[in-house]
Amino acid sequence: MNSDTFIQIDHVTFGYDASRTILNDVSMQFARGKVTAILGGSGCGKTTLLRLIGGVYRPQKGRVMFDGQEVDTRNRDQLYAIRRRLGMLFQFGALFTDLSVYENVAFPLREHMDLSESMIRDIVLMKLNAVGLRGAAQLRIAEVSGGMARRIALARAVALDPEVIMYDEPFAGLDPISMGVTANLIRRLNDTTGATSLMVSHDVQECFAIADYAYLMMPGGIVVAQGKPEELNESTDPQVRQFIRGEPDGPIKFHYPAPPFAEALGLPQ
Numbered sequence: 001m002n003s004d005t006f007i008q009i010d011h012v013t014f015g016y017d018a019s020r021t022i023l024n025d026v027s028m029q030f031a032r033g034k035v036t037a038i039l040g041g042s043g044c045g046k047t048t049l050l051r052l053i054g055g056v057y058r059p060q061k062g063r064v065m066f067d068g069q070e071v072d073t074r075n076r077d078q079l080y081a082i083r084r085r086l087g088m089l090f091q092f093g094a095l096f097t098d099l100s101v102y103e104n105v106a107f108p109l110r111e112h113m114d115l116s117e118s119m120i121r122d123i124v125l126m127k128l129n130a131v132g133l134r135g136a137a138q139l140r141i142a143e144v145s146g147g148m149a150r151r152i153a154l155a156r157a158v159a160l161d162p163e164v165i166m167y168d169e170p171f172a173g174l175d176p177i178s179m180g181v182t183a184n185l186i187r188r189l190n191d192t193t194g195a196t197s198l199m200v201s202h203d204v205q206e207c208f209a210i211a212d213y214a215y216l217m218m219p220g221g222i223v224v225a226q227g228k229p230e231e232l233n234e235s236t237d238p239q240v241r242q243f244i245r246g247e248p249d250g251p252i253k254f255h256y257p258a259p260p261f262a263e264a265l266g267l268p269q
């Protein structure tokens with residue numbers, strides 16, 4: 001393993017049950033201090049991969065290495081220590097709607113640390129300042145826009161200064177301006193904190209604008225391409241080109257495998 005590798009996925013095969021393989025011999029490396037994107041269409045196992053890194057599930061084959069240690073789902077102390085080093089931005093933010101912006105960011109600090117109110121206040125305002133929302137601290141979550149909510153979730157994800165930040169679909173449901181703002185923030189937070197960032201997404205261009213490296217996954221949980229964004233942009237592989245350009249026609253099929261329509265309708269064929 002390269003010493004610059006913070007997280008390594010080493011020939012991982014995983015299924016939630018024996019009937020279906022979700023990840024199929026997946027190998028990836030996430031470099032320290034870099035932003036890596038995991039791209040792929042819906043259902044190809046991207047979120048599952050994040051769950052394996054967080055030790056929620058164990059691979060049936062292969063292993064997940066976190067800073068040189070194999071993630072062992074049976075070792076509770078190790079898992080707690082790893083999760084303490086991980087910040088996670090969930091799909092759609094998952095903020096506490098009954099708490100203020102300030103209290104949402106303060107929440108992990110109150111849960112995991114024993115800090116005075118004035119320390120909490122300093123950290124919360126610093127994190128909110130980093131996402132440009134210090135002035136919104138006292139608003140209720142119901143009063144903020146979708147783009148602001150994502151930034152608040154980002155401030156909360158970095159409240160404990162994690163070494164690794166995992167973003168699950170950070171651009172989902174955002175308008176183009178909020179997408180750009182969020183992308184720049186992810187890059188900036190990565191660079192100012194020195195964290196290692198992983199983003200799972202199907203928004204190719206947003207990811208390419210800020211990622212140092214990207215993996216492309218396809219249905220069946222396989223990695224079909226990897227490289228720097230500029231390398232992937234120049235790929236001549238038809239699957240890669242179709243995904244990157246969002247073209248409807250190509251080797252990636254729109255339809256989930258099904259018998260002929262006529263047969264399903266009971267029509268003569």
Ligand SMILES: Nc1ncnc2c1ncn2[C@@H]1O[C@H](COP(=O)(O)OP(=O)(O)OP(=O)(O)O)[C@@H](O)[C@H]1O
Pocket residue numbers: 016022040041042043044045046047048049
């Ligand atoms: N807890 C679970 N139990 C059983 N099957 C699951 C579970 N979670 C996800 N799956 C299945 O695993 C497959 C991969 O899901 P996953 O969420 O990892 O994909 P994804 O690439 O993140 O997709 P999306 O972008 O739509 O979230 C899907 O077919 C999903 O139905």
